[in-house]
Amino acid sequence: MSNFLGSLASEFGEFNFTEYNITNEIEGNASEQNTSYFLNHNSDYDGSFFYFDYDLAQIPYPKEKKAVPFVEALIKIVACTVTSVVSLVGNFLVILVVAYNKRLRTTTNFYIVNLAVADLLVTLSCYWVGTVADLTDGWILGAFFCKFNAFAQVTSLVASIMSLMLIACDRFFGIVYAMKAHVIERKACHSIIVIWVFSIAAGTPMLVKKKLMSRQWLDYTEMWCDDAWELKTFGGGTEKFRPGRMAYYTIISFILYFIPLVVMAVAYICVIRTLWTSKAPGERTTKDVNIQTKVKRKVVIMLVFILAVFGLCWMPLQVAVLYSEYKPLTDTLWEGYEDFYYIAQVLAFSNSAINPLLYAGFNDNFRKGFKQMFGCYKKKRYTTLSKVDGEDTYHSSTTMTPVTKM
Numbered sequence: 242m243s244n245f246l247g248s249l250a251s252e253f254g255e256f257n258f259t260e261y262n263i264t265n266e267i268e269g270n271a272s273e274q275n276t277s278y279f280l281n282h283n284s285d286y287d288g289s290f291f292y293f294d295y296d297l298a299q300i301p302y303p304k305e306k307k308a309v310p311f312v313e314a315l316i317k318i319v320a321c322t323v324t325s326v327v328s329l330v331g332n333f334l335v336i337l338v339v340a341y342n343k344r345l346r347t348t349t350n351f352y353i354v355n356l357a358v359a360d361l362l363v364t365l366s367c368y369w370v371g372t373v374a375d376l377t378d379g380w381i382l383g384a385f386f387c388k389f390n391a392f393a394q395v396t397s398l399v400a401s402i403m404s405l406m407l408i409a410c411d412r413f414f415g416i417v418y419a420m421k422a423h424v425i426e427r428k429a430c431h432s433i434i435v436i437w438v439f440s441i442a443a444g445t446p447m448l449v450k451k452k453l454m455s456r457q458w459l460d461y462t463e464m465w466c467d468d469a470w471e472l473k474t475f476g477g478g479t480e481k482f483r484p485g486r487m488a489y490y491t492i493i494s495f496i497l498y499f500i501p502l503v504v505m506a507v508a509y510i511c512v513i514r515t516l517w518t519s520k521a522p523g524e525r526t527t528k529d530v531n532i533q534t535k536v537k538r539k540v541v542i543m544l545v546f547i548l549a550v551f552g553l554c555w556m557p558l559q560v561a562v563l564y565s566e567y568k569p570l571t572d573t574l575w576e577g578y579e580d581f582y583y584i585a586q587v588l589a590f591s592n593s594a595i596n597p598l599l600y601a602g603f604n605d606n607f608r609k610g611f612k613q614m615f616g617c618y619k620k621k622r623y624t625t626l627s628k629v630d631g632e633d634t635y636h637s638s639t640t641m642t643p644v645t646k647m
Contacts, residue, residue, distance in 0.1 A: 297456055297457060297458055297459075298457050298458065298459055299459055300458060300459055301458065301459045301460050302458040302459070302460055302461035302463065306378050306461070307377070307378035307379075308378075309375075309376050314376050317372055317375065317376065318372065318376075320587065321368055321369055321372040324368060324587075324590070324591050324594050325364050325368055325369060325594075327594040328360060328361070328363075328364040328591075328593045328594035328597075329361065329364055331594060331596075331597030331598065331601075332357040332358075332360045332361045332364070332593070332596070332597050333357075333361065334597070334601075334611065335353060335354060335357040335597050335600075335601045335607070336354055336357050336358065337614070338601075338607060338610040338611055338614050339351075339353075339354050339610075341610070341614050342610040342613065342614065344606070344610070345606060345607065345610050348411065348429045349408065349411050349412070349415070350607075351429055351433070352404060352407050352408045352411055352429065352432075352433070353408065353600045353601060355400075355404050355407075355433050355436065356401060356404035356405065356408065356596060356600065357596075357597060358400075359397055359400035359401035359404055359440075359593075360397075360401050360593035360594075360596055360597070361593075362393065362396070362397035362400070362401075363394075363397045363398055363401055363590060363593040364590070364593055364594070365393075366390055366393035366394050366397055367393075367394050367397070367398070367586075367590050368586075368587075368590040370382070370386075370390050370394075371583070371586045371587075371590070374466075375583050379463060379464045379465055380453060380464050380465050380466040381464075382466075383453070384452075384453040387451050387452065387453045387466035388447065388448050388451045388452075389448075391444075391447035391448075391451040391466070392444045392445065392447040392448045392451075393444070394444075394447075395440075395443055395444035395447055395493065396440045396441055396443065396444035397440070398497060398589075399439065399440040399443045399444065399493075399496060399497065400436055400437060400440040401592075401593060401596075402496075402497050402498075402501050402555075403436045403439065403440065403496075403501070404436060405501060405505065405551060405596075406500075406501040406504050406505060407432055407433075407436065408600065409504060409505040409508040409509060410504070410508055412508065412509075412512055413508035413509075413511055413512055416511075416512045416515050416516065417511050417512065417515050443493065443496065446489060450468045450469050450470055450486075450489075451466060451467070451468060451469070452466070452467065452468075452469045453465075453466055454466070454467050468483075468486055470483040470485045470486035470489075471483065471484075471485055481570045481571070482569075482570060486566065487566050487567070490562055490563075490566050491563070491566065494559050494562055494563055497555065497559070498555045498556070498558075498559045499559075501551070502548075502551065502552055502555075505547075505548055505551065506548060509544040509545075509547070509548055512544060513540075513541050513544060513545075516537050516540060516541065517537060517541075543599075543603050546599070547599050547600075550592070550595055550599065551592065553588070554588045554589055554591060554592040554595070555588075555589050555592065557581070557584065557585035557588055557589075558582075558585040558586060558588070558589040560585070561578070561581060561582045561585045565578075
């Protein structure tokens with residue numbers, strides 16, 4: 242075996258392609274490490290591998306099989322279960338309370354329901370799959386799920402974040418351009434349809450490019466789910482990159498994070514500015530002023546919190562994805578990258594569990610709707626509810642400000 246590997250090393254030299262980094266786990270001399278590295282990593286990403294005249298079925302698997310410590314596995318399973326249950330229950334209740342209570346069937350709440358649907362799909366298609374992949378050796382979910390899950394993940398994530406951006410825009414037009422808000426509200430159905438068409442289009446490349454890869458070693462069948470993008474070379478064949486994959490994931494990162502973050506930040510800054518500079522018509526008592534100031538402060542805190550949660554939940558994953566795409570393929574990933582990527586995924590997927598608390602839990606009318614649905618709220622208290630610009634509003638005083646649109 243040593244002579245065989247040594248002959249390969251002398252023929253091909255050192256090959257440091259690191260898509261599947263196993264160098265540290267290969268025992269033996271330097272030539273054996275380099276050759277095994279070559280055998281494991283020389284891929285054209287279209288489902289075929291360059292093995293030349295050598296049969297990998299005659300070579301023992303050069304990597305230790307993955308064995309996750311029991312405590313680590315238990316913590317990850319519990320975290321996944323708790324987060325998934327919170328997300329499923331929270332988002333399902335948002336949908337249920339709007340369906341149950343006609344008073345809550347408003348434009349903004351329809352957007353929140355659309356967000357809840359998208360977040361349910363994120364929970365059903367993302368978190369648990371990432372946990373299974375992290376705890377097992379290779380891909381164990383089959384070829385169909387390799388394609389469909391990737392498609393479902395991209396589609397649901399894009400739909401969820403586009404819904405967040407749409408809610409921000411709805412609040413922007415409802416507060417800053419309140420007189421024209423009814424024009425935007427009539428387009429609510431069209432906006433939701435556009436979100437899902439766009440999201441499905443964004444996820445469709447995964448149905449084409451995701452493939453279940455396999456390699457048969459002497460004592461092990463190696464299987465993994467990967468993107469089959471074309472591998473190109475430049476610099477005399479010494480550098481390799483995948484322009485299609487790089488472009489796709491860069492666009493998805495901008496769609497998922499950078500563009501929504503900028504849009505939401507601008508929208509909420511304008512909303513906050515309008516709230517603090519607006520004055521209610523007519524004479525106001527000191528009590529009215531204090532109440533409105535308190536409500537404004539509450540709304541501002543909520544908007545800042547929404548923006549901060551979105552930014553913090555999604556930033557680590559974008560850093561991990563863009564780093565892996567733009568680093569030279571011949572460079573190894575930094576030590577601890579896999580742990581960082583797992584934590585980044587957990588944060589991103591957890592955003593779907595937090596959204597119902599942010600968008601429904603902080604909303605007085607949603608809380609009243611929950612209580613009424615479960616028989617914990619007296620109907621007579623709904624007499625203080627009224628319609629303002631097509632939205633349900635709870636009045637704590639006789640004066641009206643743009644705060645009522647929140």
